[in-house]
Amino acid sequence: MTFRTRLLWVVTLAVVASVGLVEWLAAGTTRDAFERVEAQRVNALVAQFQREFARRGEEVVRAVQAIAASEAALNIALASDYAPFYNEAPALASANGLDLLELVADDGSIISSAEWPARFGYKEDWLANTSDWKARGAFLRREELADGYTLAMASVGEALAGDRRVYVAGGQKLDREFLSTLVLPEGMRVLLYLNSAGAFSPAELIGPAGPEAQPALLMPLIDDVRRNPREINQTVGSGSSAEIFHARPLLGLNNELLGVLLVGSSRRDLVQMETSLRNIGMVLGAGGILVGIALSWWATARVTRPVRILAESAKKVAAGNWDTTVEAGPEDEIGQLARAFNRMTQELVAQRERLVQAERVAAWRELARRLAHELKNPLFPLQITVENMQRARAQAPEQFDEVFREGTGTLLAELANLKQIIGRFSDFSKMPAPQKRTLQLNELVADAMKFFEPQFAQAHIAAKTDLDPNLPAISADPEQIARVLRNLVLNAIDAMPQGGALLVKTAARNGGIRIEVADTGQGLTPEECDRLFTPYYTTKTHGTGLGLAIVQSVISDHQGRIWVESQPGKGTAFRIDLG
Amino acid sequence: MRHHSRCAVTFALVLSAALVLAQAATRPHYGGTLRVEVEASIETADPPQTGPGMADLSGAFSVTRWEGGRVAVYSANDDAPGGRPFLDSVEIQMGRPLREQAIDLELKKADIVELGPSEARRGQVSRRMLASSPVRLLVLVFSERISDARIREALALAVDRSAIHNVLLQRQGEIAGALLPQWISGCAFLFPTAADLGRARGLAAALPQQSRALTLSFDAPGFRPIAERIALNARDAGLAVSVSQRNAGADVRLVEERIADAQPSRALANLAAALGLPQPARGETPEELYSAERALLEGSRAIPLFHLPDVYGVNPRVKGGPGITPLGQWRFSDLWLDTVRP
Numbered sequence: 001m002t003f004r005t006r007l008l009w010v011v012t013l014a015v016v017a018s019v020g021l022v023e024w025l026a027a028g029t030t031r032d033a034f035e036r037v038e039a040q041r042v043n044a045l046v047a048q049f050q051r052e053f054a055r056r057g058e059e060v061v062r063a064v065q066a067i068a069a070s071e072a073a074l075n076i077a078l079a080s081d082y083a084p085f086y087n088e089a090p091a092l093a094s095a096n097g098l099d100l101l102e103l104v105a106d107d108g109s110i111i112s113s114a115e116w117p118a119r120f121g122y123k124e125d126w127l128a129n130t131s132d133w134k135a136r137g138a139f140l141r142r143e144e145l146a147d148g149y150t151l152a153m154a155s156v157g158e159a160l161a162g163d164r165r166v167y168v169a170g171g172q173k174l175d176r177e178f179l180s181t182l183v184l185p186e187g188m189r190v191l192l193y194l195n196s197a198g199a200f201s202p203a204e205l206i207g208p209a210g211p212e213a214q215p216a217l218l219m220p221l222i223d224d225v226r227r228n229p230r231e232i233n234q235t236v237g238s239g240s241s242a243e244i245f246h247a248r249p250l251l252g253l254n255n256e257l258l259g260v261l262l263v264g265s266s267r268r269d270l271v272q273m274e275t276s277l278r279n280i281g282m283v284l285g286a287g288g289i290l291v292g293i294a295l296s297w298w299a300t301a302r303v304t305r306p307v308r309i310l311a312e313s314a315k316k317v318a319a320g321n322w323d324t325t326v327e328a329g330p331e332d333e334i335g336q337l338a339r340a341f342n343r344m345t346q347e348l349v350a351q352r353e354r355l356v357q358a359e360r361v362a363a364w365r366e367l368a369r370r371l372a373h374e375l376k377n378p379l380f381p382l383q384i385t386v387e388n389m390q391r392a393r394a395q396a397p398e399q400f401d402e403v404f405r406e407g408t409g410t411l412l413a414e415l416a417n418l419k420q421i422i423g424r425f426s427d428f429s430k431m432p433a434p435q436k437r438t439l440q441l442n443e444l445v446a447d448a449m450k451f452f453e454p455q456f457a458q459a460h461i462a463a464k465t466d467l468d469p470n471l472p473a474i475s476a477d478p479e480q481i482a483r484v485l486r487n488l489v490l491n492a493i494d495a496m497p498q499g500g501a502l503l504v505k506t507a508a509r510n511g512g513i514r515i516e517v518a519d520t521g522q523g524l525t526p527e528e529c530d531r532l533f534t535p536y537y538t539t540k541t542h543g544t545g546l547g548l549a550i551v552q553s554v555i556s557d558h559q560g561r562i563w564v565e566s567q568p569g570k571g572t573a574f575r576i577d578l579g
Numbered sequence: 580m581r582h583h584s585r586c587a588v589t590f591a592l593v594l595s596a597a598l599v600l601a602q603a604a605t606r607p608h609y610g611g612t613l614r615v616e617v618e619a620s621i622e623t624a625d626p627p628q629t630g631p632g633m634a635d636l637s638g639a640f641s642v643t644r645w646e647g648g649r650v651a652v653y654s655a656n657d658d659a660p661g662g663r664p665f666l667d668s669v670e671i672q673m674g675r676p677l678r679e680q681a682i683d684l685e686l687k688k689a690d691i692v693e694l695g696p697s698e699a700r701r702g703q704v705s706r707r708m709l710a711s712s713p714v715r716l717l718v719l720v721f722s723e724r725i726s727d728a729r730i731r732e733a734l735a736l737a738v739d740r741s742a743i744h745n746v747l748l749q750r751q752g753e754i755a756g757a758l759l760p761q762w763i764s765g766c767a768f769l770f771p772t773a774a775d776l777g778r779a780r781g782l783a784a785a786l787p788q789q790s791r792a793l794t795l796s797f798d799a800p801g802f803r804p805i806a807e808r809i810a811l812n813a814r815d816a817g818l819a820v821s822v823s824q825r826n827a828g829a830d831v832r833l834v835e836e837r838i839a840d841a842q843p844s845r846a847l848a849n850l851a852a853a854l855g856l857p858q859p860a861r862g863e864t865p866e867e868l869y870s871a872e873r874a875l876l877e878g879s880r881a882i883p884l885f886h887l888p889d890v891y892g893v894n895p896r897v898k899g900g901p902g903i904t905p906l907g908q909w910r911f912s913d914l915w916l917d918t919v920r921p
Contacts (some may be wrong), residue, residue, distance in 0.1 A: 083698055086746045118807040121742045146807065 003311075004304040008296055015292030023285045025358030028151045029275055033271055037246070042233070042265045045188050049263050052182055056172065057138030061155040063096040064170040065134070068157025073168055076103060077161035082111040089114040093170065100143055100152050104167040109165065116146050126253070127167045128373040132558055133158055140250050141171065142194075142258050150175055151194050151250065151259045174250075174259070180208035187269065189243075191262040193222050200226075218245065218262065225249050225260045235267070240275075242267040273417045306334040310341055322349045370545065376416040385410045424546065431550065434477035434557050441474060441481070441513055441578075445504055446483040451491065452549075461492075466508045474579045480554045487547045488517040488574050494520030495572060512579030519573075524566040531566055586720050607899060611916035612668045615691045616683060620674035622648040630839065631889075631908040633671060639664045650658070665899065677801070681892070690894040690916070691902075695801060700749035700891045709895040709900075711907035713752045713760045713886030716836045717805070719795075720854050721882050725830050730790055730818070731879035733782035734831070736744050736775045737816035738809050740884055745805050748758035749797040752887035756800030758850050758872055770876070770883070776816055783817035784848070792819040796829030805884075835887075841906060843868050852900045854881050896903055 067073055071093060076085045082105060089112035093101035101114040108123045130136055133156035141154040154171030160233045172178055179190050191212055194204040200223055202215035212218065221234050229249035236245050243264040250259040309326050318323040325342045329335040385407040392403035450466055456463045485504075492502050500520035507514045524532065524539070533552040540547035555562045555576055566572035608769040621627060624890065628641045633651060638660060640653035653669040675683070680692035684706075719738075740754045756770030767834065779903050783791055793813070797806040810819060810820040823829065836853045840846045847859050847868065859871035875881070889907035896917040902910055 079765065083749060084697065116811075117804060120746050120808075121739075146811070212848045455812040 003307060004300050007300045007304060011296035011300060012289075012293050013204065015296060016289050019285045019288045019292065023281045027278060027281055031274055034274060036268065038265075038270050039233075042244050042246065044262050045265055049182070049184065049188070049190065050248075052184075053261075054138075054272070056178075056182075057153050057155075060098070060153050060170065060172055061138050063098050064155040064157040064168055066128070067092050067098075067101070067170060068159045068166075068168040069095055072157035072161075073103070073166055074161055076111060077159045077164045077166040082109075086112045086120045087117070088112045097172075098170040099173040100150075100154065101168070101170040102168060102442075106165045107165075115143065118146070121491040124167070124169065127156060127169060130156070130253070133167075135208055140174070140252055140258050142170070142252065143173075149194075151192070153178075176206050176208060176210060179206070182208075187266040189266075191264065191265045193218075193260040193262065193525070195226060195257050195259050207427065221245060221247050222263070223259050226257060229257050236264075240268045240271045242271065306338060310334075310338060313341060313345075317345055317348065322352060322388050327379060332501065358572045371425075375418065378421070381410060381414045385414075409547075431557075433554055434480050434554070436475045436477050436558075438473045439478050439481070440471070440476055441476075441515065442469075442471055443483060444478060444482050448482060448489055449504060452489050455493055456502070459493055459496060461496055461502050462500070463502040464504070466503060468513075471506050471508050471513055472511070472579070474513055476558050476578065477554075480557070484551045484554050484576070485515075485517075487551050491547065491574075492517060492519035492521065492572075495519050495523075500571075512577055515576040515578070517574045518571060520571040523568040523570050523572055524564070525568055527563050529566055533562070583812055607665045607915040609665050609915070610667050612670050613666050613691065613897065613911060613914060613916065614670050614672070615690050615911075616672045616675040616680045616689045616693070618675060618677055618680070620648045621651075623647060626651060631837070631904075631906065633909075635908040636669060636911060641668075643668070657881055657887060659912065661912070664912040666911060669911050678830055679752060684892045684894060687894055687896075690897050692892045694890045694892045696747065696749040696751045698892065701753055707895060707897075709889075709891040709893055709903045711889040711903050712762050712905035713888045714756060714838045714905070714907045715752075715887040715889070716755065716760075716838060716850065716883060717885040717887060718755075718758070718803075718834060718881050718883045719809070720750065721879070722828075722832075723831050725793070727784045727786065727790060727880050730786055731794070731882070733779045733786070733816055733818060734793070734809075734813055734820075735879045735882045736779035736782070737818065738813045738882070738884065739774045739812050739892050740772050741774075743805055743808050744885060747808060748885060748887070751890065752885050755883040755886045757882050758854075758881070759843055759846055759868075760838065763838065763841055763846055764865075764868055764872065766865055766872075767886075770873075774812070776812075779816035791817060792821075792874060793831055794826060794829040795820050795822050795831045795833060796826035797824055797833040799835065800824065802833055802835070804898065809833070833884075837907070844871075847872055852876055856881055904921070 070092070072088060076082065076088065079085065085103065089101045089103050092103075093099065093114035098232065102119075102124065103111040103113075104124045105111055105504050106125055108125045108128055110124060112124050113119045127133075136156065138153055138155045141152050143150050143152045143154070151174040152171035153174055154169060157168040159166040159168060159171075174192055179192060183189060184190060189207060191205060191207045194206075196204065200219045202214075202219075203211060204216045205212040205218065205222070218235050221232065221236060224234075225232060225247045228250065231249070232247045234245055234247065236243050243266050246263045246265075248261045248263070249257055250261055252258045306326075306329055313324045315328045322345055324345055326338045328338045328406065352445075389400070389403055389407040392400045396403075445465060445467060449463060452463070455461075489502070489504070496502070496519055502520075503516070503518045505516040505518070507516075528539055532539075533548050535546055536548035537549075552562055555578070558578055560576055560578040562574065562576045564572060564574050589615070617632070619632075620838075621633070624645075624647055626645050628731070635655075636653045639656060640659075641656050642651060643654040644652035650673065655664045655667055655669070657663045672689070673693075677693060677698065679762045680689065681694070683689035685690045689749070691709065699708065699710075701900050708787045725731060740880070744750060744754050753767075754772045755767065756772040757764065757767040759767060761767040767860050782836070795806055795810060799801060803822070805820045810822050813820040820831075836850055838846050838850065840849060844861055844863065848861075851857065851859050859875050860867070862868040862871045876883070889903065891903065893902070897914055898917050901915040902914050904910060
């Protein structure tokens with residue numbers, strides 16, 4: 001991954017995170033604000049509903065008091081026999097807009113009942129429990145009917161005629177019809193749960209249109225109020241169908257829980273508004289992110305261009321173009337870096353030239369030392385032989401011929417030796433360009449091993465090969481590669497004067513090949529390893545020190561690589577990668 | 580002396596004038612149409628030939644117009660046995676609700692109307708009324724399907740006849756424990772009528788839960804309050820009674836049967852036949868009659884509740900009488916109208 005890509009990623013992630021954070025904060029703040037407004041709206045609506053509820057209670061009180069003050073009620077109170085009035089309540093209830101009405105004698109016996117006419121004569125003892133019904137106002141009551149029971153908003157009045165009294169207990173049912181007559185704002189609805197002993201009963205949860213369609217959603221809220229009667233606000237449902245319900249316990253005269261009134265306010269508008277804002281926010285966020293990415297692309301390109309140029313220049317330097325320079329640009333960090341880079345390459349070039357000169361001098365000195373060393377050895381016998389011949393002519397002429405014959409022989413031999421030394425130096429200086437052709441390396445290895453078999457036997461060396469049968473063919477000069485192999489094997493034999501083991505191994509590697517020549521000789525120190533391929537450097541008492549230099553030169557000409565791994569006392573391994 | 584004589588003469592003249600006026604007021608008038616309204620609606624093509632009411636008008640009157648279910652006009656027979664009726668005709672409007680009848684009577688659009696219990700009680704003070712003896716039996720009759728006598732007895736013991744009689748029937752008629760009324764059999768008082776809610780609860784509690792539910796049917800809309808009160812009484816005893824009108828498949832029916840014969844044995848036999856009870860043994864003596872009636876009521880297959888009279892409100896212009904027999908048969912030939920309307 002390039003620096004620019006990484007930088008682009010970082011900037012992009014930063015932009016996305018920033019936009020996301022801003023979006024989240026904006027959405028959260030907006031949502032909180034809307035929730036507060038919605039809560040205020042719900043509270044206002046609930047308060048409005050409660051006023052409506054209270055108003056209906058006042059209507060019931062007025063109607064009941066009107067009946068209690070009516071002449072009809074007074075006549076009943078005055079009557080000695082209530083039987084003729086058993087059918088009075090339905091007409092009075094209807095005329096005063098009440099669903100429920102009972103005319104009850106002072107002893108608690110029902111004179112007439114609108115809601116259950118057949119109950120005349122039955123007792124309503126609870127009426128005697130309160131002394132001042134007029135001050136009591138409206139209250140909630142569970143009223144038993146012929147076909148079940150109902151919750152009623154009730155009130156009690158008293159028709160007094162001297163010491164005779166008739167209770168007027170009237171009310172309106174809190175049922176589906178009652179709910180449907182309540183004036184409710186848009187988006188609001190009211191439900192009523194008629195409480196009874198035992199578990200939650202879905203059939204007892206009704207609304208203006210009848211039984212609630214999804215009572216299970218409200219069961220937890222209702223059960224909560226049933227366990228601990230109090231007013232609760234709770235959101236029910238999810239998404240656009242969610243509603244905020246205000247649950248209000250409906251308590252009777254003795255604070256018993258008669259029912260639960262649920263005033264629901266739809267969150268549809270709020271959810272739609274929030275959804276709309278979220279969508280707008282997402283669109284803006286996505287746009288911001290895209291713009292941010294585009295700007296990041298442009299900015300990273302602008303920022304990384306000098307760095308990229310520096311990197312490319314560094315690659316050129318690494319490839320050997322040490323005189324590469326970059327445009328310095330302005331006086332910022334990148335400009336300073338470019339100038340430093342240019343100074344560095346200039347220094348490198350200067351150092352390389354100095355190093356080349358030094359190496360050249362060193363090489364000449366080493367060549368001179370090696371030449372002197374190599375030539376000094378044959379010259380000393382030559383000098384001795386010539387001095388022997390001069391001394392024999394002067395001191396013993398009778399033996400001169402014999403001395404002359406032996407001396408000339410020695411001279412010729414040493415001259416041949418000198419000639420061989422000069423020939424080897426000449427060979428090194430005249431390394432030809434490789435004549436490449438396709439070849440099977442395993443065959444060359446086998447030939448080389450066969451060539452040295454007598455030496456292996458003489459030096460007590462156990463030679464082995466481990467040749468990869470799947471070794472691919474390579475393009476190389478067979479003569480030069482064979483020379484490399486022979487040099488390495490010869491070195492190994494020299495490294496094991498007391499005998500040992502030699503392993504020559506080939507293996508396919510990444511489309512190319514690897515050759516390994518390992519011995520169990522005395523090994524090399526790290527310093528020796530570093531200088532091993534230097535021309536004219538040798539660890540042996542004989543030799544020119546050109547063998548491994550020639551090997552490295554051949555491998556280099558084949559675009560390969562050679563290196564050595566060695567541990568003193570354990571052996572040395574030369575490895576070559578080709579292809 | 581002369582003064583005393585003159586006073587005596589004046590007194591005699593005033594007295595004679597008063598007697599003449601009194602004779603003129605009580606003298607029957609001929610002519611006029613008696614307008615009668617009834618709740619019943621006889622839909623037949625021909626007028627009824629038997630039973631009280633319109634069939635009893637035959638003899639003194641004959642049908643001159645018959646529109647089944649709406650109106651019937653009877654005209655006086657000049658050669659009727661016992662002489663021509665005072666009235667020229669009797670016009671009977673059928674299918675008139677009791678409330679409208681009461682209004683028509685109040686507005687003097689009708690001369691004779693039927694009165695419900697409430698109207699009858701209110702009319703006791705202010706109105707002239709015609710009333711028969713208690714001849715209509717209000718009775719609960721169980722379906723053959725209800726074979727467990729315990730549930731029948733539980734319902735019989737649960738019904739508070741007294742409350743119904745006092746309030747719903749406005750003390751009209753008599754509480755009944757027997758099929759025949761006291762005025763016919765003379766032994767109706769021997770049949771118990773008091774409710775025993777404790778015993779009823781005990782009987783109901785011994786019943787399986789599914790047997791405690793009953794359906795109760797009634798025919799006339801006016802009987803709905805009574806049926807609902809019975810259901811309420813039954814509820815107190817632990818029975819679940821649902822009320823409906825004209826339900827042929829009901830477990831119990833609240834029916835009204837008219838007693839058309841004052842002879843006890845025949846009346847009992849007729850009632851037994853009408854209620855689907857076994858025919859009673861013929862009894863001539865009061866003891867035999869009592870035994871026969873008691874046997875009929877054994878097992879509470881039928882639960883007598885009340886004996887009710889026929890009660891009519893009468894326009895003050897209607898004179899004469901009595902106008903109705905103890906069995907509720909009309910005797911309009913004895914009536915005349917005080918003033919004849921144009």
